[in-house]
Amino acid sequence: MKKTLLTNLSASLLVLLCLAGCNSKTDTPATTDKGETPSAAAEDTLSENVTEKPATDANLAKITLPDGFQISYYAQKVENARSMVLGPDGTLYVGSRDKGNVYALPDKNKDGKVDEVIVLAKGLKMPNGVALRNGALYVAEISRITRYDNIAANLKNPPKPVVVYDKFPTEEHHGWKYIAFGPDDKLYVPVGAPCNICLSKDPVFASITRMNPDGSGLEVFAHGVRNTVGFDWHPTTKELWFTDNGRDLMGDNLPPDELNRAPKKGLHFGYPFCHAGEILDPEFGKGKKCADYVAPVQKLNPHGGTLGMEFYTGTMFPDTYKNQIFLAEHGSWNRTEKIGYRVSLVRTNAQGQSSFVPFASGWLQNGKEWGRPVDVELMPDGSMLISDDMNDAIYRIIYTGKK
Structure with a gap:
């Protein structure tokens, strides 16, 4: 497991530095003259046995994968490619x-x-x-959800969109949304915090909401979620799991991003009072206890920009990957030494223990990124797609080794 927590003394010093020099109302990049503490080289998790696989593209040749896996381009020139959903006929949206x-x-x-x-x-x-349901494509903008009916038959001449819901907040800060239909046939829609760190009067902020397919019955399912841009349901338990991006301006190594589990409605995951299950916020944590909130299943890279996630339910990869979680780490934007820019794997066992390891890495080379993974999507044959909004591409990873 990645070691992300500092000693109590170091954590206290970081809090004092943040209080002295950090502006909690802005996402201005961290710099040393504003009280931030640059880290040494970021500690990484132990990876699986990896080798560099040959590829025809010069950039793809830089991607490191576990033995037996290969990567190729599934699509290029998909400008700013972000979240994905696969249709029954094989069309990727x-x-x-x-x-x-x-x-x-x-x-x-x-x-x-x-x-x-x-x-x-x-x-x-x-x-x-x-998201897709009964042949209709649902699209999430900042403040509304629209629906394009019978989309597969009308790719070249899409129908006029139907407005499903248009009363979400208009704030752009963390306003972009990942959406998906759950096992309960409800559409899950997150509403991110409209700030780096703040306590909003409107309870819809910093939450995951859900609604009926027609837009009725909106309710908050999970509270205290700063900004999730990826979630999925466990293949067996049907419980919701989601990523969450930690706040900025507490230093390079605090707080970690989070992987969370929400087995029922109404749970609170800490924001803005407590981060990663044990770090009280220097401004909003006064008088609070982290024990009052749900701790993450797994702490992830601090400022790694963890976005899309999906449980692996295919049969192409070895059995050791079955029902394990793939995560897209978009990468840090204000860390002294960049981190993320890869796809990682979270393994969980029957005892609830988890580990966090790299799976596909190499989009970051000598501190310079050439791509930024955003989302993961499984294909019917068990291969995996990865979107990249910087390289305007969709990649496909297959397994050809021995099982």
Whole structure:
């Protein structure tokens, strides 16, 4: 397990430094003249037995994978590719954030590469999240959810979208959304905190909400969630698991990002009072106890930008990957030494113990990134797709080794 917590003395010094020099109302990058404490080289988890796999593209040749795995391009020139959802016919739907587009990527001949990149919609307000239900594509913008009916039959001539819900907050800070339908047939929609660290009067902020497919019955399912851009349901227990990005401006190594489990409605995961289950916030933690909130299942890289996640339920990878969690680490934006820019694996056992290891890495080279993984999506054959909003690409990872 990654060692991310400092000693009590070091943590106290970091809190004092943050109180002296950090502005909790802004996401200004951390710098030493503002009281931040630069870290030494980031500690990493022990990886699995890895070798560099050959690839035809110069950048793909830099990706390191466990033995037996290979990576290739599934699609290129998908501008600002973000969250993904796969249709029953094999068409991949992809949202974006800054570009404002929603894409359809068909692969009719099933050769492991898309036939074309179709722009379904453009000019939208950060349409990050996409979900499918009964042939309809749901798209999440900042303040609304829209629906495109019978989308697979109309890729070149999409229908006029139906507004499902349009009363979400309009704040852009953490306003882009990942969405998915749960086992209860409800649409789960997070609403991030409108700040780095703050306590909002509106309880919909810093939460995961859910609603009926027609937009009715909106309710808060989970509280105290700063910003999740990825979640999935356990294949066996059907419990919701989600990533959460830790606050900024507490130093390079505090707090960790989180992987959380929500077995029922109404739980509170700490924000803005407590981070990672044991770090009281220097501003909002006064008079609070971390024991009053749900601790994460696994602490992740601090400022790693952990976004999409998915349980592996395919059969292509070795059995040791069954029902384990793949995470996309988008990468740090304000850390003295960059971290993330990879896909990682969280393994859990029957005793509830977990470990956190790299799976695919190499998008960060000598402190310079050439790609930023955002989301993961499984294919029917058990291969795995990874979106990259910096390299405008979708990658495909397959396993060809011995099981």
